[in-house]
Amino acid sequence: MSHFQEQLEKYAELAVKVGVNIQTGQTLFINTALNSVEFIRLIVKKAYEAGAKNVIVNWNDDIVSRLKYDLAPDEVFHEFPKWRAKEMEELAEQGAAFMSVVSSSPDLLKGVDPQRIANFQKAAGTALHKYRQYIQSDKISWTVIAAPSADWAKKVFPDAPADEQIDKLWEAIFQATRADQEDPIAAWKKHDQSLHEKVDYLNKKRYKQLHYKAPGTDLTIELPEGHLWVGAGSTNEKGDEFMANMPTEEVFTVPHKLGVNGVVTNTKPLSYGGNIIDGFTLTFEKGRIVDVKAKEGEEILKGLIETDEGSHYLGEVALVPFSSPISQSNILFYNTLFDENASNHIAIGSAYAFCLEGGKNMSQAELEAKGLNTSITHVDFMIGSDQMDIDGITESGKREPVFRNGEWAF
Amino acid sequence: MSHFQEQLEKYAELAVKVGVNIQTGQTLFINTALNSVEFIRLIVKKAYEAGAKNVIVNWNDDIVSRLKYDLAPDEVFHEFPKWRAKEMEELAEQGAAFMSVVSSSPDLLKGVDPQRIANFQKAAGTALHKYRQYIQSDKISWTVIAAPSADWAKKVFPDAPADEQIDKLWEAIFQATRADQEDPIAAWKKHDQSLHEKVDYLNKKRYKQLHYKAPGTDLTIELPEGHLWVGAGSTNEKGDEFMANMPTEEVFTVPHKLGVNGVVTNTKPLSYGGNIIDGFTLTFEKGRIVDVKAKEGEEILKGLIETDEGSHYLGEVALVPFSSPISQSNILFYNTLFDENASNHIAIGSAYAFCLEGGKNMSQAELEAKGLNTSITHVDFMIGSDQMDIDGITESGKREPVFRNGEWAF
Ligand SMILES: [Zn+2]
Ligand SMILES: [Zn+2]
Ligand SMILES: [Zn+2]
Ligand SMILES: [Zn+2]
Numbered sequence: 001m002s003h004f005q006e007q008l009e010k011y012a013e014l015a016v017k018v019g020v021n022i023q024t025g026q027t028l029f030i031n032t033a034l035n036s037v038e039f040i041r042l043i044v045k046k047a048y049e050a051g052a053k054n055v056i057v058n059w060n061d062d063i064v065s066r067l068k069y070d071l072a073p074d075e076v077f078h079e080f081p082k083w084r085a086k087e088m089e090e091l092a093e094q095g096a097a098f099m100s101v102v103s104s105s106p107d108l109l110k111g112v113d114p115q116r117i118a119n120f121q122k123a124a125g126t127a128l129h130k131y132r133q134y135i136q137s138d139k140i141s142w143t144v145i146a147a148p149s150a151d152w153a154k155k156v157f158p159d160a161p162a163d164e165q166i167d168k169l170w171e172a173i174f175q176a177t178r179a180d181q182e183d184p185i186a187a188w189k190k191h192d193q194s195l196h197e198k199v200d201y202l203n204k205k206r207y208k209q210l211h212y213k214a215p216g217t218d219l220t221i222e223l224p225e226g227h228l229w230v231g232a233g234s235t236n237e238k239g240d241e242f243m244a245n246m247p248t249e250e251v252f253t254v255p256h257k258l259g260v261n262g263v264v265t266n267t268k269p270l271s272y273g274g275n276i277i278d279g280f281t282l283t284f285e286k287g288r289i290v291d292v293k294a295k296e297g298e299e300i301l302k303g304l305i306e307t308d309e310g311s312h313y314l315g316e317v318a319l320v321p322f323s324s325p326i327s328q329s330n331i332l333f334y335n336t337l338f339d340e341n342a343s344n345h346i347a348i349g350s351a352y353a354f355c356l357e358g359g360k361n362m363s364q365a366e367l368e369a370k371g372l373n374t375s376i377t378h379v380d381f382m383i384g385s386d387q388m389d390i391d392g393i394t395e396s397g398k399r400e401p402v403f404r405n406g407e408w409a410f
Numbered sequence: 411m412s413h414f415q416e417q418l419e420k421y422a423e424l425a426v427k428v429g430v431n432i433q434t435g436q437t438l439f440i441n442t443a444l445n446s447v448e449f450i451r452l453i454v455k456k457a458y459e460a461g462a463k464n465v466i467v468n469w470n471d472d473i474v475s476r477l478k479y480d481l482a483p484d485e486v487f488h489e490f491p492k493w494r495a496k497e498m499e500e501l502a503e504q505g506a507a508f509m510s511v512v513s514s515s516p517d518l519l520k521g522v523d524p525q526r527i528a529n530f531q532k533a534a535g536t537a538l539h540k541y542r543q544y545i546q547s548d549k550i551s552w553t554v555i556a557a558p559s560a561d562w563a564k565k566v567f568p569d570a571p572a573d574e575q576i577d578k579l580w581e582a583i584f585q586a587t588r589a590d591q592e593d594p595i596a597a598w599k600k601h602d603q604s605l606h607e608k609v610d611y612l613n614k615k616r617y618k619q620l621h622y623k624a625p626g627t628d629l630t631i632e633l634p635e636g637h638l639w640v641g642a643g644s645t646n647e648k649g650d651e652f653m654a655n656m657p658t659e660e661v662f663t664v665p666h667k668l669g670v671n672g673v674v675t676n677t678k679p680l681s682y683g684g685n686i687i688d689g690f691t692l693t694f695e696k697g698r699i700v701d702v703k704a705k706e707g708e709e710i711l712k713g714l715i716e717t718d719e720g721s722h723y724l725g726e727v728a729l730v731p732f733s734s735p736i737s738q739s740n741i742l743f744y745n746t747l748f749d750e751n752a753s754n755h756i757a758i759g760s761a762y763a764f765c766l767e768g769g770k771n772m773s774q775a776e777l778e779a780k781g782l783n784t785s786i787t788h789v790d791f792m793i794g795s796d797q798m799d800i801d802g803i804t805e806s807g808k809r810e811p812v813f814r815n816g817e818w819a820f
Pocket of ligand 1: 316318380
């Protein structure tokens with residue numbers, strides 16, 4: 001077996017055993033593009049070998065999607081295949097596991113009418129609302145991993161020879177996901193523990209507010225009563241552990257929807273629906289985004305914020321040291337799954353119910369009452385840098401260092 | 411544009427304009443393997459350009475299907491994705507067009523437990539029952555075309571160099587579908603007319619019985635009252651023409667379910683569910699298959715016949731001259747879509763309602779009463795050769811030549 005094939009097998013095994021942690025008799029649903037067919041087949045094989053009852057692969061082709069955006073009539077972007085939504089919903093009810101293998105080029109939808117994109121995101125969000133509740137409350141096991149496409153590899157390594165770009169991206173993915181290590185499963189166990197130590201510290205402190213200071217950023221974020229910091233591995237309703245994102249370097253919680261004030265500036269480009277948004281500043285008053293400026297993609301960003309009422313508010317606060325391996329690789333992946341792990345970030349849109357004590361069993365209305373945001377969307381963007389300081393402010397008003405110069409301060 | 415690319419575009423255009431004959435605002439549903447991605451993208455593009463509202467591509471991977479047969483537990487083969495069935499059913503109700511692009515290797519399922527295959531065929535047949543009624547009564551436009559896979563091309567051209575096999579199969583497909591001609595759409599119009607002349611002759615004659623004589627074959631097939639010969643283009647409920655199979659060289663009708671007597675021997679291998687069945691003889695008494703012998707794949711053939719009650723009876727009688735272009739190409743395609751057009755054939759299983767006067771508006775029970783067979787399956791097999799004579803027997807008992815030495819005798 002070649003070295004590449006060996007790492008590919010380890011990565012497929014990680015996806016199945018650590019990512020969704022497939023259980024005997026369980027169904028696995030995989031969402032993927034056509035880009036890495038051999039890798040997907042390896043995942044399917046390993047899932048059956050690990051006891052899966054059925055593996056359903058939902059293949060999508062980037063070019064077919066793009067042809068639709070370019071050539072179909074407007075009306076069709078208000079529709080999302082309801083059977084697909086029903087399928088995912090019923091499989092979630094039955095306790096299936098869900099894997100997404102992302103590989104799209106960030107430029108896939110460049111030049112597409114932003115209204116078409118916004119309409120389709122909205123239609124998808126509405127159709128998949130119930131399914132996404134299963135995911136966002138961690139009732140079921142799910143994971144998001146990545147595999148290269150030619151266009152994505154070209155975007156990330158534009159200066160490499162054309163025939164080496166995909167290999168270089170695979171290498172970067174193997175490294176970021178620890179698939180290049182001797183025993184990747186053991187490495188993930190250790191990594192999981194170290195993130196959980198940060199989580200435990202923050203959950204004891206129960207800061208009332210976080211105050212962010214950096215060039216272009218002066219932002220105060222209130223944390224709701226009963227907020228929970230979370231990181232690395234999650235546990236589903238049945239008690240099975242899973243890893244929702246691979247890689248993951250963040251510890252995160254929910255902001256109080258109405259308690260965000262000040263200004264924040266992004267530090268890495270945001271790739272959204274295939275478009276790049278960059279050089280942007282958001283101004284918050286009582287949680288709501290009241291001003292938006294962007295050097296690139298301002299219309300797309302405004303469209304995102306106008307998705308629904310909830311997309312005017314934040315739903316996630318995440319901490320990642322500037323020295324994280326992905327930050328140190330100095331690779332800009334143009335993909336949130338990787339780039340969010342290089343930097344402190346926050347998210348526009350829905351808040352995770354599992355980041356609140358008892359939240360998994362609360363209704364949407366109860367969660368809102370506690371300050372958790374609801375939206376059909378959830379989009380992370382990067383705000384961290386080596387110039388970022390963060391203070392935690394306790395109930396009694398005491399300031400304690402959480403981050404200094406982009407690194408953990410405890 | 412290369413010569414190959416030119417023919418590929420013509421073929422995609424044929425599929426869209428002659429095959430499903432897409433109408434403005436219509437949805438096109440495409441079932442395909444992952445083998446000919448570029449060709450599928452061309453079809454999608456041409457469908458949108460011809461006015462399609464939406465093109466849904468349902469990709470399936472042969473290797474993923476095979477992994478399931480090899481590694482999944484028994485129980486899963488009794489299940490067919492009900493959402494997929496629901497989707498196709500509802501799209502059919504809404505007047506969508508359906509295209510299947512077949513490409514599987516005939517050896518795909520070699521060595522798989524025949525019980526698993528039979529169970530899954532049965533589950534699929536049951537789940538897709540309503541959808542198949544739309545197809546079999548020609549209420550909606552549908553077409554079956556082909557594209558090469560590497561394994562299929564290797565099977566058809568085992569002696570060609572590995573890097574030429576796919577090109578050779580494309581060439582054979584272009585030739586069989588007239589995509590290699592200057593104006594393929596005009597060529598299909600002409601071909602359609604010439605088949606319709608045979609159809610009109612037979613529909614005037616209204617033979618009571620056909621009597622087949624050939625080595626290993628002495629078979630009498632009664633034709634039901636009101637039977638209709640059909641060939642080449644069909645017309646859907648709305649009056650739009652479409653071409654259900656490309657290529658197609660046959661004119662065909664329905665047998666009387668209970669009026670088949672004698673012995674028939676196949677003349678070309680039957681590829682069924684990825685298995686080869688060959689050298690077989692079926693004996694009929696009052697329509698029912700009462701004896702089955704096969705040199706290869708006898709268990710698979712018996713499994714097919716045991717699918718349900720209706721799979722013990724015939725559902726189609728089709729006439730194809732031995733001099734048909736596909737027969738003359740001397741290529742054995744190991745694929746019914748092509749091989750049936752090289753030879754007279756009959757089909758085990760369900761009968762087409764549109765081959766009976768008023769049949770499209772009859773209930774299943776009414777069709778049965780007229781002698782039309784019902785089954786969840788429909789499998790053609792080849793019985794023609796240059797030694798086959800067929801007589802038509804009129805109401806008054808007069809014998810008239812229909813075929814002599816494998817050729818039309820009128
Ligand atoms: Zn995050
Ligand atoms: Zn997030
Ligand atoms: Zn036929
Ligand atoms: Zn047939």
